Amino acid sequence: MIRWLLGRDTPALDGAIAFAPEEEADGARLRHPGRRREWLLGRVTAKTLILRHLRECGQPVGDPRRIAIRAAESGAPRVFLDGRELPVSLSISHSHGKALCAVCPRERGLLGVDLERIEPRSPAFAADYFSEHERFLAGAVPRPERDFALTLFWCVKEAVLKALGTGLRRDPRTVEVLDLPAGGVDPARALSVKLADGTVPAVCCGRMEGMACAIAVLPEK
Numbered sequence: 001m002i003r004w005l006l007g008r009d010t011p012a013l014d015g016a017i018a019f020a021p022e023e024e025a026d027g028a029r030l031r032h033p034g035r036r037r038e039w040l041l042g043r044v045t046a047k048t049l050i051l052r053h054l055r056e057c058g059q060p061v062g063d064p065r066r067i068a069i070r071a072a073e074s075g076a077p078r079v080f081l082d083g084r085e086l087p088v089s090l091s092i093s094h095s096h097g098k099a100l101c102a103v104c105p106r107e108r109g110l111l112g113v114d115l116e117r118i119e120p121r122s123p124a125f126a127a128d129y130f131s132e133h134e135r136f137l138a139g140a141v142p143r144p145e146r147d148f149a150l151t152l153f154w155c156v157k158e159a160v161l162k163a164l165g166t167g168l169r170r171d172p173r174t175v176e177v178l179d180l181p182a183g184g185v186d187p188a189r190a191l192s193v194k195l196a197d198g199t200v201p202a203v204c205c206g207r208m209e210g211m212a213c214a215i216a217v218l219p220e221k
């Protein structure tokens with residue numbers, strides 16, 4: 001089962017959850033206040049979700065300091081319990097005071113999530129990152145929905161690239177959205193997506209509070 005959680009930045013965020021010593025050290029290394037805040041929001045949301053996941057899997061952890069989320073060299077988050085890596089896939093995205101996190105057992109696949117504020121996207125941005133087919137799909141809907149469609153397509157690409165563990169080190173054009181569901185995507189819909197090598201990830205997308213979001217799952221190779 002895939003579990004997800006949307007977190008919001010509030011004054012209660014500070015001290016909302018106890019961090020492991022190595023997490024405290026990671027946070028202290030972040031000098032830029034905005035970056036530190038988004039990291040904090042992502043970590044509080046992710047730890048809350050991991051604790052819920054473990055509880056619902058019959059493995060409750062009382063003290064949140066036993067859980068540590070550490071970044072791999074690639075930047076991808078990994079989850080440790082008492083210093084041992086847990087067999088889960090976790091993904092984190094933060095944008096404009098919100099964070100989206102998702103987690104699943106590793107055997108279910110590799111997860112990636114992305115969350116972006118819906119806003120106008122320039123023709124140059126579309127030309128650089130979207131295929132002719134994706135531009136056709138977005139161009140076929142009226143203006144406000146077009147902004148949503150292009151934002152959503154970008155979310156899908158980032159979510160898939162996070163599931164791959166490369167992030168934007170891999171060309172976003174290698175991930176192509178094949179359709180845009182008729183009637184919009186509220187609250188959540190499956191979306192047809194293909195990678196350049198033929199892999200077909202499972203992708204779910206949606207719109208929440210002025211944000212577009214996507215959750216992608218790839219089979220582990």
Ligand SMILES: CC(C)(COP(=O)(O)OP(=O)(O)OC[C@H]1O[C@@H](n2cnc3c(N)ncnc32)[C@H](O)[C@@H]1OP(=O)(O)O)[C@@H](O)C(=O)NCCC(=O)NCCS
Pocket residue numbers: 038039042071074075076077091092093094095113114115158161162163164165166167168169
């Ligand atoms: C990872 C990346 C896709 C993040 O995109 P973004 O829209 O800026 O940020 P998001 O909030 O959606 O995601 C950030 C989270 O992605 C996760 N992440 C970072 N690198 C990742 C990777 N290689 N694979 C999977 N997840 C990754 C982290 O959890 C990060 O949050 P945290 O550092 O607070 O823990 C992007 O920054 C990237 O690819 N970076 C690597 C390449 C790079 O540095 N390029 C220069 C900028 S283009």
